[in-house]
Amino acid sequence: MRSDLGAVITFLSLHCHGMGLSPNLYATQRRGFSMRMLLAAFAATTILSGGVQAAHAANVFPLDRATILTGSPFDFKVEFSSVVKPEDVKITVNGQDYKSVFGKDVEFVAEEKNKDKVLGSAVVLRALTIANAGDYKVEVSAGPETKSVTWNVYGTAAQPKAKNVIFLIGDGLSVAHRTAARIMAKGMTEGKANGRLAMDDIPPAAFIGTSATDAVATDSANTMSAYMTGHKTAVNAIGVYADRTPDSLDDPKVETYAEAVRRQTKKSIGIVTTAEVQDATPAAVVAHTRKRGDKAEINGMLFDVKPDVLLGGGSAYFLPQATPGSKRKDDKDYIALFKDAGYMLATSKAELATASGTNTGKILGLFHTGNMDTTLDREFLKKGTTAKFPDQPGLVDMTKVALDTLSKNPDGFFLMVEAANIDKMSHPLDWDRAVVDTIEFDKAIAAAREFADKNPDTLIVVSGDHTHGVSIIGTVNDEKPGDDMREKVGTYAEAGFPNYTDENKDGYPDKVDVTKRLFLNANNGPDHYETFRPKLENPFVPAIQNEKKEYVANEAYKDVPGAVLVTGIIPKSADSGVHAVDDVVLQAAGPGSEGFRGYMEQSDVYKVLAETFALGAKQTN
Amino acid sequence: MGALEMVDRRQMLKTSLGIIAGLPLLISGATARAENGLSFDELYGKVSVLGLEFSDKVKWLNGQEIAMRGFMAPPLRAEASFFVLTEVPMSICPFCSTDADWPDNIVVVYLDEKQTFTQPSQTIEVRGTLEMGSWTDPDTGFVSLLRIRQAEYGTV
Numbered sequence: 167m168r169s170d171l172g173a174v175i176t177f178l179s180l181h182c183h184g185m186g187l188s189p190n191l192y193a194t195q196r197r198g199f200s201m202r203m204l205l206a207a208f209a210a211t212t213i214l215s216g217g218v219q220a221a222h223a224a225n226v227f228p229l230d231r232a233t234i235l236t237g238s239p240f241d242f243k244v245e246f247s248s249v250v251k252p253e254d255v256k257i258t259v260n261g262q263d264y265k266s267v268f269g270k271d272v273e274f275v276a277e278e279k280n281k282d283k284v285l286g287s288a289v290v291l292r293a294l295t296i297a298n299a300g301d302y303k304v305e306v307s308a309g310p311e312t313k314s315v316t317w318n319v320y321g322t323a324a325q326p327k328a329k330n331v332i333f334l335i336g337d338g339l340s341v342a343h344r345t346a347a348r349i350m351a352k353g354m355t356e357g358k359a360n361g362r363l364a365m366d367d368i369p370p371a372a373f374i375g376t377s378a379t380d381a382v383a384t385d386s387a388n389t390m391s392a393y394m395t396g397h398k399t400a401v402n403a404i405g406v407y408a409d410r411t412p413d414s415l416d417d418p419k420v421e422t423y424a425e426a427v428r429r430q431t432k433k434s435i436g437i438v439t440t441a442e443v444q445d446a447t448p449a450a451v452v453a454h455t456r457k458r459g460d461k462a463e464i465n466g467m468l469f470d471v472k473p474d475v476l477l478g479g480g481s482a483y484f485l486p487q488a489t490p491g492s493k494r495k496d497d498k499d500y501i502a503l504f505k506d507a508g509y510m511l512a513t514s515k516a517e518l519a520t521a522s523g524t525n526t527g528k529i530l531g532l533f534h535t536g537n538m539d540t541t542l543d544r545e546f547l548k549k550g551t552t553a554k555f556p557d558q559p560g561l562v563d564m565t566k567v568a569l570d571t572l573s574k575n576p577d578g579f580f581l582m583v584e585a586a587n588i589d590k591m592s593h594p595l596d597w598d599r600a601v602v603d604t605i606e607f608d609k610a611i612a613a614a615r616e617f618a619d620k621n622p623d624t625l626i627v628v629s630g631d632h633t634h635g636v637s638i639i640g641t642v643n644d645e646k647p648g649d650d651m652r653e654k655v656g657t658y659a660e661a662g663f664p665n666y667t668d669e670n671k672d673g674y675p676d677k678v679d680v681t682k683r684l685f686l687n688a689n690n691g692p693d694h695y696e697t698f699r700p701k702l703e704n705p706f707v708p709a710i711q712n713e714k715k716e717y718v719a720n721e722a723y724k725d726v727p728g729a730v731l732v733t734g735i736i737p738k739s740a741d742s743g744v745h746a747v748d749d750v751v752l753q754a755a756g757p758g759s760e761g762f763r764g765y766m767e768q769s770d771v772y773k774v775l776a777e778t779f780a781l782g783a784k785q786t787n
Numbered sequence: 788m789g790a791l792e793m794v795d796r797r798q799m800l801k802t803s804l805g806i807i808a809g810l811p812l813l814i815s816g817a818t819a820r821a822e823n824g825l826s827f828d829e830l831y832g833k834v835s836v837l838g839l840e841f842s843d844k845v846k847w848l849n850g851q852e853i854a855m856r857g858f859m860a861p862p863l864r865a866e867a868s869f870f871v872l873t874e875v876p877m878s879i880c881p882f883c884s885t886d887a888d889w890p891d892n893i894v895v896v897y898l899d900e901k902q903t904f905t906q907p908s909q910t911i912e913v914r915g916t917l918e919m920g921s922w923t924d925p926d927t928g929f930v931s932l933l934r935i936r937q938a939e940y941g942t943v
Contacts, residue, residue, distance in 0.1 A: 481836040482891075488921050490831070490932050491839035491891055495923070501837065513836040532836050535891060554834040710876040711861050713904035720876065721908050 223313045224306055227407040227418040229379060230315035233396055233769060236299055236782045238426055241418035242291040245410055249277055250287045250308035258305045268294050280412050320773060322782035328757040329578035329623040331778055332614045336607045337386055337447055338589030339630030342637050346684050347604040350666050350675050364612035368628050368753040371762035375749055376632045382747050387458040389631040389768055390450035394423045396772030405454035414457035423775060424452045424471050427580050431785045434474040434579040436568040440538040440561055441586030442480025443468060447631060451582050462494050469503060474527055475571050477564040479534035491535050504530045514557035522567040529571055533558045540587045540599040541606040549704050561585055565610040569617045583610055592634040593742035596706035597686035598678045605674055618756055625758040625778050630750040634743060635689035642698045644681040651698040651728025655685055688743040692734040695723035709741055717741045823853045827874040827892050839891060841919060849919040855894060856912045856943060859905050869897045876907045895931035896938045905942060913940040
């Protein structure tokens with residue numbers, strides 16, 4: 167058995183290079199995965215799906231076991247591993263010629279190429295729709311190459327269950343973040359929490375499996391894409407299946423939730439994030455690209471869908487290239503384009519308040535050229551880039567303005583809210599910033615719940631998109647004797663309870679650098695110095711890159727008293743802590759929430775969202 | 788160009804820097820050259836969501852020889868004829884996969900002659916001619932707004 171597996175891997179390694187997997191290799195390596203691991207995963211899947219046949223299998227998109235909403239447009243593509251003749255290509259659907267089911271002809275591509283390398287022939291059919299629910303077995307062959315996949319096409323009830331959906335994502339939100347947020351914000355006495363977070367009162371509904379189509383591990387692109395399209399995809403991909411050609415914008419598309427809401431309803435759409443609005447999570451609400459880094463193109467896709475409320479950072483991608491600060495490589499001025507499309511523009515907290523008072527129903531709020539600052543920097547420490555952007559609103563302000571604006575639509579709305587910095591600060595192991603942003607996220611959840619109390623026809627979903635390898639193991643107590651910080655770590659009974667306070671009752675700890683504080687750790691990371699203290703100056707930079715493009719411990723922290731060098735356990739190409747493969751917890755309240763149960767694939771969440779708005783039924787008459 | 792010549796040039800630069808080293812080069816005001824020191828804090832006069840504006844100092848120094856201190860980011864591509872000078876050592880960039888993810892406060896440096904890479908936490912000083920305005924590197928497509936051309940550098 168073992169030798170057989172080895173042989174398959176060797177064969178595939180030759181084969182895969184021929185299939186042009188290399189364009190994605192750079193991204194894959196950055197995630198810390200070797201080609202060998204990728205191939206091992208590939209080989210394992212292939213063996214499971216049919217042994218010898220796999221050697222000459224064509225690839226079919228959507229993949230086997232895809233779930234597809236009735237009437238929802240998607241691209242169908244078959245990739246043959248060799249050059250085949252068009253007359254040899256046979257495609258049947260449930261035993262019939264495909265044209266009788268798909269209703270149109272495929273386009274035959276004689277040779278797909280990666281630079282000069284011929285990858286094989288392909289057939290493509292864009293924007294296909296299937297009207298009737300049921301299982302669809304698609305069988306493809308051309309000479310020795312065969313492949314069979316089965317899709318499940320599902321419909322929805324004719325009547326929506328809820329008028330509004332508020333989908334709140336804590337990017338990277340793991341169990342440790344919420345536990346730490348509760349203890350830091352509310353305190354704990356004799357083992358019982360002194361208060362509850364808003365999220366503590368939303369019923370846990372399901373465990374969500376976040377893995378990608380190409381790896382057990384995952385990123386914010388493929389995870390949010392699965393939530394927002396109902397199709398799982400590859401790491402770094404959004405709103406598409408990952409095909410083999412190098413072009414990142416030609417991959418087989420699937421419909422996003424925002425597009426489906428636009429197609430079937432008159433509801434408004436809102437996107438709120440503390441990241442750049444082109445970042446993977448907000449992008450996945452509307453966009454289609456193999457490469458999440460295509461941010462200039464994603465900005466155009468945001469404009470195509472025109473969310474009624476779009477709030478966050480990332481103005482650099484709205485500015486024409488001649489404007490200093492622009493990250494575009496063309497002369498398009500998206501600020502002007504959005505204004506011409508009827509949007510009120512806000513570039514600060516004060517302007518957002520003004521825009522909120524107007525009745526345009528369309529607000530573009532951009533508060534930073536890049537990602538917005540963390541809550542800890544913005545509200546308390548005044549560090550990060552707050553000197554340059556001193557009047558950034560927080561997630562709570564933005565969520566409230568979005569709810570006020572969107573709720574003016576009598577048909578209802580879909581609002582996505584992302585607390586991006588939970589993830590962005592967990593990567594560099596800056597746990598204080600990640601946890602304080604979790605507290606802010608909780609306050610945005612409270613605002614959503616307050617809205618739902620007054621508008622009970624609202625479904626609230628709270629979840630992470632993926633997890634981090636983080637846990638709380640006890641406390642660090644400065645009062646313990648000696649200079650050795652490691653000896654000040656308290657575990658088990660020695661941990662006691664931290665001494666955060668909230669004298670001003672704002673829901674945040676008065677300070678994070680208390681004498682006895684929570685000790686959070688990641689189970690992975692690059693070489694770095696553990697300082698056992700909050701980073702009060704600026705967000706933590708654990709490792710920096712050397713000339714070999716390897717990440718080494720940042721010596722700026724070497725001389726912090728008591729700092730300990732922690733040797734990394736992931737490849738040296740990794741700049742920061744990585745995502746975990748652990749399930750995320752999904753919580754939900756309101757009509758439609760009964761659809762979430764037990765273990766669910768991330769793509770299954772979409773089905774519940776589609777059912778909640780009855781997106782199988784046209785509601786725009 | 789021989790290797791020896793390169794070493795000589797670098798040594799010369801080191802020596803010339805060494806003369807003023809110890810005394811803070813950029814604020815010493817001891818020489819005419821030192822007056823043309825430019826720091827990262829001085830790049831922009833105005834920073835806003837709708838764009839940045841170069842400082843009067845940058846506008847005034849455009850086309851002149853300047854000296855600037857910072858850190859060398861690892862080469863973008865092996866064949867690139869430039870490197871990126873950053874305010875802090877190049878570090879975290881989770882998931883960045885495009886040139887566009889670089890911070891705003893960078894300066895692109897085109898070397899007069901090839902020099903070896905320095906360690907990431909090593910402060911360097913770059914001397915050369917300041918050039919302002921959007922420009923796309925023909926080999927890499929990297930867009931920069933501020934460059935130092937005919938540059939050479941030494942460690943500080």
